[in-house]
Amino acid sequence: MKSHHLFLSVLLATFLCSSAPVYAESAKITSDKMLVDKETNIMKLLGNVFALRQATGGTLRAEELELTRSKETDQLTYGKAEGKVVLHEELDIVLCEYLNFDDSSKIAILQGDVFVTTGEIFLKGHKLRYNYEEEKGRLYAKSQGETEASFYREKPDKNGNRMPINAWAKEIIINRPLGKLTLQGGVRILDESDGSTMNAERMDVYLNKDESLKEIVADGNFQMEQPGRSAKSNRAILDYITEIITLTGNAYLKEVGEAAVQSQRIEMHMDSEKGMLKGEDKKQVTVELEF
Amino acid sequence: MIFRPLVFIPLLLLSFGALFVLMQPEEDKDSDKITPQETPLFLQQVELYEFKENQESLRLFAQQAQVFEKDELTLLFKVMANLQAEEEGGEPTKFRSNEARITGKNKFMTLQGKVEVELKKDSLLQTETLYYDQNSNRLFNHHFTTLVGLHEHVEASSLNFDTKKGILTLLKPIITVLEQ
Numbered sequence: 513m514k515s516h517h518l519f520l521s522v523l524l525a526t527f528l529c530s531s532a533p534v535y536a537e538s539a540k541i542t543s544d545k546m547l548v549d550k551e552t553n554i555m556k557l558l559g560n561v562f563a564l565r566q567a568t569g570g571t572l573r574a575e576e577l578e579l580t581r582s583k584e585t586d587q588l589t590y591g592k593a594e595g596k597v598v599l600h601e602e603l604d605i606v607l608c609e610y611l612n613f614d615d616s617s618k619i620a621i622l623q624g625d626v627f628v629t630t631g632e633i634f635l636k637g638h639k640l641r642y643n644y645e646e647e648k649g650r651l652y653a654k655s656q657g658e659t660e661a662s663f664y665r666e667k668p669d670k671n672g673n674r675m676p677i678n679a680w681a682k683e684i685i686i687n688r689p690l691g692k693l694t695l696q697g698g699v700r701i702l703d704e705s706d707g708s709t710m711n712a713e714r715m716d717v718y719l720n721k722d723e724s725l726k727e728i729v730a731d732g733n734f735q736m737e738q739p740g741r742s743a744k745s746n747r748a749i750l751d752y753i754t755e756i757i758t759l760t761g762n763a764y765l766k767e768v769g770e771a772a773v774q775s776q777r778i779e780m781h782m783d784s785e786k787g788m789l790k791g792e793d794k795k796q797v798t799v800e801l802e803f
Numbered sequence: 804m805i806f807r808p809l810v811f812i813p814l815l816l817l818s819f820g821a822l823f824v825l826m827q828p829e830e831d832k833d834s835d836k837i838t839p840q841e842t843p844l845f846l847q848q849v850e851l852y853e854f855k856e857n858q859e860s861l862r863l864f865a866q867q868a869q870v871f872e873k874d875e876l877t878l879l880f881k882v883m884a885n886l887q888a889e890e891e892g893g894e895p896t897k898f899r900s901n902e903a904r905i906t907g908k909n910k911f912m913t914l915q916g917k918v919e920v921e922l923k924k925d926s927l928l929q930t931e932t933l934y935y936d937q938n939s940n941r942l943f944n945h946h947f948t949t950l951v952g953l954h955e956h957v958e959a960s961s962l963n964f965d966t967k968k969g970i971l972t973l974l975k976p977i978i979t980v981l982e983q
Contacts, residue, residue, distance in 0.1 A: 540980070541976075541979075541980065542977050545973070546957065546978070547972050548972075550922050551893060
């Protein structure tokens with residue numbers, strides 16, 4: 513990683529930005545005014561900052577951009593952008609009010625209505641702290657607020673649409689090498705394809721290489737409401753490849769027109785119309801009589 | 804010929820012409836082409852020194868100088884100068900030009916031709932006209948200027964360099980980040 517490459521370092525601060533090679537790139541930057549402090553080696557660009565990464569067409573816009581180089585090595589060590597910061601690289605878009613990165617720690621911090629999308633994933637929060645070398649980070653909400661995320665299944669639904677699966681949580685932990693987002697703290701999910709909702713204390717969202725949704729593992733008071741059925745358990749695994757949901761630990765399932773069942777483990781189709789596959793130690797807890 | 808120690812500009816100039824330059828707008832200072840009528844005093848290998856509080860603040864070397872006493876004009880050719888940093892241990896600012904012109908005794912110098920300012924190692928400002936105002940401790944112009952560094956090439960419409968604070972301001976910069 514050429515960390516002194518100012519524009520790339522900024523782009524690398526965006527956790528999901530492309531895996532395109534970052535070497536031997538060049539950028540063009542314009543602004544209204546440029547200040548250089550000879551003693552501190554700080555360069556400030558003020559007013560209508562616009563940077564264009566030549567090779568990819570990626571852009572950065574901000575009201576101010578400040579860059580600090582090491583006096584010893586002349587390498588870029590610190591940078592910050594302020595005021596309606598917009599990063600755009602292929603399908604990746606990052607919006608925030610303030611962004612800084614420190615090349616000694618490889619940490620980038622984005623603040624103020626942070627919005628990140630890659631086309632496949634959408635994230636929104638108040639502050640993103642991201643290690644752009646390890647490609648790991650954490651997205652925080654405002655106090656009393658929630659972070660937001662949206663994902664898409666790999667394949668369209670039966671109507672041919674790719675409807676988003678929206679999620680809300682207190683915070684989101686990003687682990688890009690593992691293709692994993694961990695949502696924790698009052699996690700809620702709404703699947704817009706069928707209107708189903710899920711709640712849990714924590715959900716690990718696993719992504720395919722193309723960043724489509726692969727699997728969700730929910731822990732802690734999992735509850736799900738779907739048209740025609742409701743379920744709850746201590747833990748749930750939602751496999752979006754096989755479209756199987758596995759409930760474990762005090763699993764409970766109630767389908768309309770069916771008796772509620774309780775088991776340590778219940779497997780069922782994601783599509784509520786296809787119903788339950790099997791349950792271990794299945795125990796009927798209620799009987800619904802239809803007249 | 805060496806003047807040492809020599810107060811930079813005043814000794815080379817007569818007294819009453821200062822107002823002339825002071826009254827000119829900055830934009831016009833490079834366009835007021837003076838055609839001296841008198842025969843100048845020719846000097847070779849000129850060194851000029853400026854001292855502030857017993858510390859050398861400026862050292863200027865010119866291969867040639869022409870002094871027009873009546874016109875209060877000094878022309879310097881092949882100029883190199885060192886501006887000492889005010890802070891101890893600070894890097895000096897070096898500048899050079901094909902020509903320099905000092906009018907009056909107002910500590911105001913116009914540098915012309917191929918003008919280069921070495922802000923620090925591997926960081927070079929280039930322009931064709933530059934003004935050095937010792938009173939306000941600044942180098943400035945309103946002309947196309949380039950800044951060539953190790954990592955970037957900058958083109959700008961004007962520059963202002965505060966020699967005391969070491970702050971360079973470029974207007975309307977276009978920065979090309981160079982490949983590594």
